[in-house]
Amino acid sequence: MFKRIVVGVDEQEGGRDAIALAKHLLARDSELTLAHVLAHDGHGYRGPSAAYEASGWARAAELLEEVRDEAGVEAHLRWHVSGSVGRGLHELRELIGADLLAVGSSRRGLLGRVLLGDDAQAALDAAPCAIAIAPTCYSGEPVAMREIGVGYNGSSESEHALELARRIAAGTGARLSAFEAVSLSTSRFEARLFRLSDAVDTLVNEALERIRALGGVEAHAAYGDAAEELALYSASLDLLVVGSRGYGPIGRLIHGSTSRKLTHMARCPLLVLPRSARVIAASEGKEAGREPVVGVKG
Numbered sequence: 001m002f003k004r005i006v007v008g009v010d011e012q013e014g015g016r017d018a019i020a021l022a023k024h025l026l027a028r029d030s031e032l033t034l035a036h037v038l039a040h041d042g043h044g045y046r047g048p049s050a051a052y053e054a055s056g057w058a059r060a061a062e063l064l065e066e067v068r069d070e071a072g073v074e075a076h077l078r079w080h081v082s083g084s085v086g087r088g089l090h091e092l093r094e095l096i097g098a099d100l101l102a103v104g105s106s107r108r109g110l111l112g113r114v115l116l117g118d119d120a121q122a123a124l125d126a127a128p129c130a131i132a133i134a135p136t137c138y139s140g141e142p143v144a145m146r147e148i149g150v151g152y153n154g155s156s157e158s159e160h161a162l163e164l165a166r167r168i169a170a171g172t173g174a175r176l177s178a179f180e181a182v183s184l185s186t187s188r189f190e191a192r193l194f195r196l197s198d199a200v201d202t203l204v205n206e207a208l209e210r211i212r213a214l215g216g217v218e219a220h221a222a223y224g225d226a227a228e229e230l231a232l233y234s235a236s237l238d239l240l241v242v243g244s245r246g247y248g249p250i251g252r253l254i255h256g257s258t259s260r261k262l263t264h265m266a267r268c269p270l271l272v273l274p275r276s277a278r279v280i281a282a283s284e285g286k287e288a289g290r291e292p293v294v295g296v297k298g
Contacts, residue, residue: 001027001171002100002130007075008089009034009067014104017134019071021269022102024145024172024239025132032075033096034068036060037088040081071139093129102132130164133270145172149220149237151230152178152211157243161273162214165241177218179233180207181226227261235267244274 005022009015019034026032038056060079068075078096082088093101150165152158162178169176182203200223207221222229234240242262262270 001025001167002030002098003027004031004033004096004098005100005102006033006035006089006093006096006098007102008085008104009036009064010085011063012104013137013139014134015067016071017104017136017138018102018132019067019073020139020143021132021134022100023071023073024143025100025102025168025271027171031096032073033092033098034064034075034077035089035092036064036079037085037092038079038081039084039088098129100130100132102134104134104138105136130274131272133272135266135269138269143238145169145174145238147175147177147237148172148239148241149233150176150178150217151226151240151242152180152214154180154210155243157273159243161241161243162217164271164273165239166216168239168241174238175218176216177220177237178211178214179220179222179230180211181229182207182221182223183226184223227258227265230258230262231265231267234262234265234270237268239269239271240266241271241273244272 002025005026007015007018007022009018015034022032038060057079061077064077064079068077078092080088080092082091089101089103092098145168148165148169150158150162152162165176165178168174182200184199184203204221204223208219211217211219211221220233222232230240230242240262
């Protein structure tokens, strides 16, 4: 579970979806922050006057209060000026020392409005914290954490994902399962010495045995494309947890084929853990040479 969660909120429904997901991931005595970013183009706000600037701040505070009351949560409110929404969320996450950033989606794809623009992608790529992505309309449906699944392949990243999934399952009372997608390596078998179906069965059975050996985890495995098989597996889940090989999860989601596909294909909320995920001390959150412009309301 997570101690400090930042939820990105904007005028769309994605922020409400992200709050609904964050509720499941809050640890006891944890801190929730709802954040709204006012993006500018490098020459001030996108607007003609100081009046527009003032109205932007006022609307941010009003929006955050409205969403907080609607969600029925206790949360700090922060609004922040930055060059893009993604960069601003990253800056706020650093300032707060959050260990999870929760975002919603839109009709443009699971990553939604938060990642529109190359600068947003680059900023979030460096975030050494977990990213939770809520699917569209998640807040409008009764949701309970009944089964949590892990994408597993024996790597250190998947072991990290499994460790966290165990903690979340323990905190929510959910069942825990893990899934491994296997593929055939032509270097492993001589074509003249085996039948394809036998080789596939062998690979799947070996994967099932690896997962069963983990203990306390229901085992699933299938032969095929990892993203496609994980997406099918996710249809039976309330949360899919996957590891990332990159320094930040979003870079792998955008550039790594499996994760990139999952952002469009996953049928449940997605939790992505970068290799370097850790709690960042709040004192480390300031950018060198300047402080972000932040509005705060408790």
